[in-house]
Amino acid sequence: MRALVVAGVGAPPTVTDIELPAPGPGEVRVRVRAAGVCHSDLSMTNGTVTPTYPLVLGHEAAGLVTEVGADVRRVGVGDHVVLNWAPPCRGCWPCRHDEPWLCAEAGTPSVARGRTAGGDPLHVTLGLGALAEEVVVGERAVIAVPAGLPFESAALLGCAVLTGVGAVTRTAAVAPGESVLVLGLGGVGLATVIAAASAGAGRVVAADLAGAKRELAMAAGATDFLVADDTLTRQVRTLTGGRGVDHAFECVGRATTIRTAWRAARRGGQVTVVGMGGKDDLVELSALEIFHSARTLRSSVYGSSDPDRHLPELAAAVLDGSLDLGPLITDRCGLDEAPAAFARMARGEGARTVVLFD
Ligand SMILES: [Zn+2]
Ligand SMILES: [Zn+2]
Numbered sequence: 001m002r003a004l005v006v007a008g009v010g011a012p013p014t015v016t017d018i019e020l021p022a023p024g025p026g027e028v029r030v031r032v033r034a035a036g037v038c039h040s041d042l043s044m045t046n047g048t049v050t051p052t053y054p055l056v057l058g059h060e061a062a063g064l065v066t067e068v069g070a071d072v073r074r075v076g077v078g079d080h081v082v083l084n085w086a087p088p089c090r091g092c093w094p095c096r097h098d099e100p101w102l103c104a105e106a107g108t109p110s111v112a113r114g115r116t117a118g119g120d121p122l123h124v125t126l127g128l129g130a131l132a133e134e135v136v137v138g139e140r141a142v143i144a145v146p147a148g149l150p151f152e153s154a155a156l157l158g159c160a161v162l163t164g165v166g167a168v169t170r171t172a173a174v175a176p177g178e179s180v181l182v183l184g185l186g187g188v189g190l191a192t193v194i195a196a197a198s199a200g201a202g203r204v205v206a207a208d209l210a211g212a213k214r215e216l217a218m219a220a221g222a223t224d225f226l227v228a229d230d231t232l233t234r235q236v237r238t239l240t241g242g243r244g245v246d247h248a249f250e251c252v253g254r255a256t257t258i259r260t261a262w263r264a265a266r267r268g269g270q271v272t273v274v275g276m277g278g279k280d281d282l283v284e285l286s287a288l289e290i291f292h293s294a295r296t297l298r299s300s301v302y303g304s305s306d307p308d309r310h311l312p313e314l315a316a317a318v319l320d321g322s323l324d325l326g327p328l329i330t331d332r333c334g335l336d337e338a339p340a341a342f343a344r345m346a347r348g349e350g351a352r353t354v355v356l357f358d
Contacts, residue, residue, distance in 0.1 A: 003056045003132030004338050005116070009047045013057055013131075013339045017117040020136045023069035028139050030081060034151035035061035035130045037341040037353045038159050039186050039253075040276055044109065044125055045342065048253075048278045051110030056124045058131030059085040062154035063357075065142065066134075074139045080147045082158045082315075084307045085126035087140035101302040131338060133357055143307060145315045152332070152354045153325050156187070157314050158307075160328060160352060164191025165314060166303015167249060167274045168199055176200030178246040181236055181264050183228065185213040186345070187352040188274055189251035190220045190328050197221025198323070201247075205239060207232055210348050219327040228260070236264040244269060253277035258297075259284070265295050273299040328352045 005016040023029050041057045043049045065079045075081055086107045088100030095103050110123040113136065128135055145154050164187075168174050180196040182189050185208040196204045197220070206217035207226040214225040226235050237244055244266035250258050253275025261271045262285065285297075303310075317323035330350035331341060334357075341353035 001133040002335060003129060004058060004335060005054050005056055005122075006045045008053045009045070009050075011045070013045060013342050015335055015338070018056065018114055018122055018132070019117065020114040020134060023067055023136050025070040026072060026139055027069040027136055028065050028072055028075060028142060029067035029134055029136050030063040030083065030142060031066045031134055031357075032061050032063040032130055032132060033357050034063070034155040035355045035357075036155050036160060036187065037131070037338060037345065037355065039188070039345060040159070041125065041131070042342055042345050043276065046346075049109050049276075051125065052112070052123045054116060054120065054122055055110050056122060056129030056132055059083070059126040059128045060155055060159035061128070061130035061135075062145070062151045062158065068139075072139045075142055075144050079144045080149065080151075080154065081142040082145050082154050082311060083128050083130050083135065083137065084141050084143055084158060084311070085128055086302050086307070087127075087138065088306070088308075100306045101304055131335070131355060133335070143311050145312065146319060149315050149319055152329060152356065153318050154315065155354060156191075156325055156328055156352060157311055157318070160187035160191045161314055161325065162305050162307060162311055163274060163300070163303045164188045164251070165195040165323075166305040166310065167192055167272055167300035168195035170304040171298070171300035172247050172249070172270055172272045174199045174201055174247055177202040179203040179205070179240050181205045181207065181245040181248040181261065182222075183207050183248065183250050183257050183261055184252035184275060185217055185351065186251065187328055189249075190216060190351050192249050192251055192274065193217060193220040193222050194324070194327065203239060203245075205236055205245065208348075212349070216327055216330065216351055232260060233263045240266065243267070246270065247272065249274055251275050255281045255283045262293075262295065262297065267292075268294045269296075271295055271297045273297070329354055332356055
């Protein structure tokens with residue numbers, strides 16, 4: 001079967017033949033029907049994250065269960081499922097204290113699974129490797145969803161949507177009438193805009209380096225769009241009575257944008273870092289401004305969500321029409337065209353590309 005594989009740091013993602021093992025006890029095989037191309041996949045190829053190669057990319061997908069190993073209880077053959085890249089173990093300290101998104105066992109960048117057609121050991125992104133015709137995963141990594149949910153919407157629930165919606169509703173708990181700034185309008189950023197608008201935020205300011213994102217931002221529910229240049233924080237202050245926003249969401253994962261989010265938040269405001277950045281990219285804050293600004297700076301890991309609980313809620317919201325994911329998807333393609341999606345993402349173009357499988 002075919003998968004999108006990267007051979008090493010800086011190598012281009014390439015469609016490659018691979019072999020996966022049969023599902024063992026507690027494992028299932030899923031035929032992937034739709035998979036999103038997420039910025040974290042790009043981070044797996046360009047040195048931001050350091051996984052083990054060769055690596056099957058992809059961690060945001062939905063499909064059909066086609067085979068189950070012994071002792072599988074959560075799903076059966078034919079079930080429609082979303083893949084979960086951070087399945088909580090339910091036994092570690094954070095899991096037992098209602099913070100399963102911080103599970104000590106979850107979120108390993110690459111996990112050994114299967115072989116290349118040449119027989120070399122292969123690794124899969126975040127235990128999934130979902131930009132592939134099939135995955136073999138532990139049953140905790142699949143969440144059943146209603147068969148009526150379109151696969152392309154279901155796929156996005158597994159990363160961009162759970163992350164963006166969770167950051168707004170759970171990590172930051174944005175209240176009606178509050179003002180929000182979202183920096184960086186990729187898939188997660190646009191999901192954050194959608195969530196802020198539907199949480200009743202009074203002003204949702206969306207910003208990106210690319211002016212071409214204006215239309216996407218407004219379709220997602222932004223009240224204002226700003227091109228992220230040197231004047232950004234001043235413009236944000238102008239829009240918010242000179243104060244700055246109640247909530248700034250950083251959906252890029254870079255020190256410079258975290259600084260911008262910090263400066264754009266009002267005194268006493270909240271800064272939520274949603275983007276995943278590099279370990280050597282340092283954010284500089286002075287001791288005086290930390291004290292004087294009284295701001296809160298924190299991150300949102302997987303939307304502070306419990307996927308087993310919150311993902312089915314999001315699926316229901318898509319089905320009843322209260323959550324419209326349309327503005328997130330800017331491109332659809334087959335697996336062979338997926339490398340072009342990485343190039344678009346590296347250039348900062350578009351939002352989500354969804355790879356569709358037959
Ligand atoms: Zn992702
Ligand atoms: Zn755990």
